[in-house]
Amino acid sequence: MIYRSRAPLRIGLAGGGTDVSPYSDLFGGAILNATINLYARASIQPIDENAIVVQALDRHEEQRFEWNNELPIDGKLDLLKGVYNRIQKDYGVPLTGFKLSTYVDAPAGSGLGTSSTLVVAIIGAFYEMLRLPLGEYDIAHYAYDIERSDLKLAGGKQDQYAATFGGVNFMEFYEGDKVIVNPLRIKQQILNELENNIVLYFTATSRESATIIKEQVKNVNSNNEKSIEAMHQLKEQAKMMKEAMLKGRLHEIGEILDFGFQQKRLMANNISNSSIEEVYESAKKAGATGGKISGAGGGGFMIFYCPGNCRYKVIEALEQFGGQARHYQFAQNGLNTWTV
Structure with missing residues (x-):
């Protein structure tokens, strides 16, 4: 028997960073994200020896105990x-004895929620093997608790819930790790147009998100007004994005993304840098109306909203920077588990 699972990675569309404590505890956070058909995968296979083997196939790493x-x-x-x-x-x-194997379709530190999604996928494999009594909220919070409490990794709350639930979601974050996931019923023709217009671009660099997140936390704890006000504005951006998508006002998406890009730079140092700024400006000159650094910032993936048919000019303009546009589709389903 082999117990398998997969969980989708996500692109953040608005509100990024407001899911991180203590901001979400003090003020409440809001994020809009959407899962895509890039996945973290996990498999558990019994072996004929009294051993535990863990391996990350995408990273060519293995340990045996x-x-x-x-x-x-x-x-x-x-x-x-x-x-x-x-x-x-x-x-x-x-x-x-068993072998736990994983594979992620995007590199670590790329800003698509890879680490948290991987944790969800691994929990999913054990969930399938042990028939654990866990619902969607349970699995997402379990993943969050393992990362933050057990492994002491800095980060927010959105990735675990996106990976578990899947689809396009408006998420609210409150004190005491309370999270409410609101699935959005977006018309298929709107999702099709969003897929056509949103370019997912990998900058060919990865980054350590923990450093950026720790500074963001420090800014809230020290009552840094500029940083906190930026987070307030990003929370409003999530509400603006939700309304625009539900009402099909796609012409507003780029402007809303651009508004968020300007605000996010104020949250902490190193969210943006000269390389990212150059990529962003080149995309806008080629026709993009706005964009976003995915995840905590500092590198990894970026997205650009390219109305009409300007996506092709934008992709061509970004070739000079050595990155790569990735093909994707929105994924409606979250964590999926099965037995072979």
Whole structure:
């Protein structure tokens, strides 16, 4: 038997950063995101030896251990081992050897929620194997708790919920890790046009989001007015984006993205840099009406809204920077698990 799962990565469209504590605890956050058909995948396969093997196939990394109730958190494959440790502690894993394998369709640090989505996928594989009594909210919060409490990784809350629920969602974040996921019923013709007009561009650089997020947290704790006001504006941006998408006012999408781009730069240093600014301005000169740095910022993926048929000119204009436009489609389904 092989127990498999996959969970979709996401692109953030508005409100990015307002899901991070303590801002969300103090003021409430709001984000609009959409999952795409790039995935984090996990498989658990029993093996005929008393061992635990963890491997990230996309990164060509593997570790092997004698059977143990707790695997060492040492900077290598910690997401895989951290999920196992927590599942073992809370539910117990049968005393049988197994191999836990993962693969992610985008590089770590790319801004598409890869780490959190991977955690959701790994939980999904154990969920399938052990028939765990977990609903969608349970799985998403479980993933968040493993990352933030067990592994002490800095970050927000949106990625775990996007990966678990899937689709286009307006999410609200409140004190006490309370999250409300509001699925949006977007007409298919609007989603088709959004896919046509939104260019997903990889800058060919990855970044460590934790550093940027830690500064963002520091700015809130120190009552940095400029940073906090920027987050307020990004929360409003999420509401603006929700209304524009629900009402089919696609001509507003680029302007709303551009508004968010200007605000997000004020949240923390290193969210943007000279390279990102040059890419952004080149895209706008080629016809894009707005764009966004995906994730915490500093590199990774960017998106650009390209109305009409200007996507082709924008992609051509960005070739000089050495990055790559990635083909994608929106994914309506979240975490999916099955047994072979």
